[in-house]
Amino acid sequence: MTPKVVGIGEVLWDLLPGGRQMGGAPANFTFHARQLGADARPVTRVGRDALGQDILARLRELGVPTDCVELDDARPTGTVTVELGTDGEPHYTIHEGVAWDHLRGEAPGRRAVAAADAVCFGTLAQRHDDSRHAIRTLLGDVPPTALRVFDVNLRQSYFSRPVVEDSLRLANVLKLNETELPRLAELFGIEGDEPSRIEQLAQQFHLQAVAFTRGGRGSLLHRDGKWSDHPGVPVKVQDTIGAGDSFTAAMTLGLLAGWELDTINQRANEIAAHVASRAGGTPPLPESLCRPFQVAWAES
Structure with a gap:
């Protein structure tokens, strides 16, 4: 059975030194989940402008459904200025007053989350009251048996203890990185x-x-009290944009497949390493990395 997966939050254009790339953690997550065989779609919002039309065109080009992408008549499509450090790590300037700050949770999105096996959300898209309220309303429609994955994704100053704490209480799965764990430890x-x-x-x-x-x-x-420790896959990093999102997608689908932790960890690391070795957050994954997931859905 093909799992139904939803990424809730921002979609935007990353304005990179070498040109623009579609980005936003939920959009990247959705794209990679779809590559791994899930019926995945983003619930997000873009402006009714040229950049918004380009987002819709790019999603369709990637094979990602756009039925849950809301259109905003008053606000522009989101953009982020990205500078890459010498280690390939991105540094973001996230522009405010954009469409995804005012996500409404319209009927198509509510139907999608109500049928989902897993949803993924973060903190950035909750920086404005409108989108925060919409995300919490959407999470209230998620089936109680579904995975609710909180990908912390702390950016600039767009988070607070109340937002993080409320999100943790709404989630049943947490994904965070080596810079975010110390910040959460300090908060709590x-x-x-x-x-x-x-x-x-x-x-x-x-x-x-x-x-x-x-x-x-x-x-x-x-x-459940068990651990898996993976040392990582050696790779020549081009940039790390989207690598964490691809890890989250693989981890989420591995949990849905019922795999052992070591299997999930191995496959998620292999996928994230491949994404880090390519430019941008949505490179195609090789068939060898996708097949174990696709086989799992065919056999379920």
């Missing part, structure tokens, strides 16, 4: 080494699973 007064902090977050917020990515050091997965 959690001490100890990385595994201890992860375990405390899981216990405090009743999380089914936690994924902790460490860049070139691989990742830790935690579920």
Whole structure:
């Protein structure tokens, strides 16, 4: 059975030194989930402008449904100025007053989340009251058996303890990286080494699973008191845009497939490494990386 997956939040143009690329964590997540065989779509909002039309065209080119993309008559499509460090790490200037700040949660999006096996959301798209209210309303429509994946995705100053805490309480799966874990530990007064902090977050917020990515050091997965520690896949990094989102997609679908943690961790690291070796957040994945997921859905 093909899983139904939804990414809720921002879609935008990353304005890179070499040209623009479609981005936004939920859009990247949705694209990679779809490559891995899921029936995946974004719930987002763009301006009724040329950039918005270009977003819709790019999504269609990538094979991503646009039925849950809202159109805003008053506000522009989101853009982000991106500068790449010498290590390929992106540094973002995220422009405000854009369409996805005013997500409404219109009927197509509500129908999509009500039928979902997994949804993914983050903090950035909750920076405005309008989109924050819409996201929480949408999460209220998600079936109780579905995965609700909170990809923390802290950006600039667009987060607060109340937003993070409320999001953790709405989620049952958490994904965060090596810069975000210390910030959450500080917000919630959690001490100890990385595994201890992860375990405390899981216990405090009743999380089914936690994924902790460490860049070139691989990742830790935690579920039901069990751990998987993967050292990472060596790769020549072109840029890391979208690598974490592809990891989240693979991890989410691995959980839906019922795989062992080590299997999920291995496949998610391989996929994230491939994305990091390519430019932009939505490079095509080779068939060899997609096939295990596609076989899982064919057999279910």
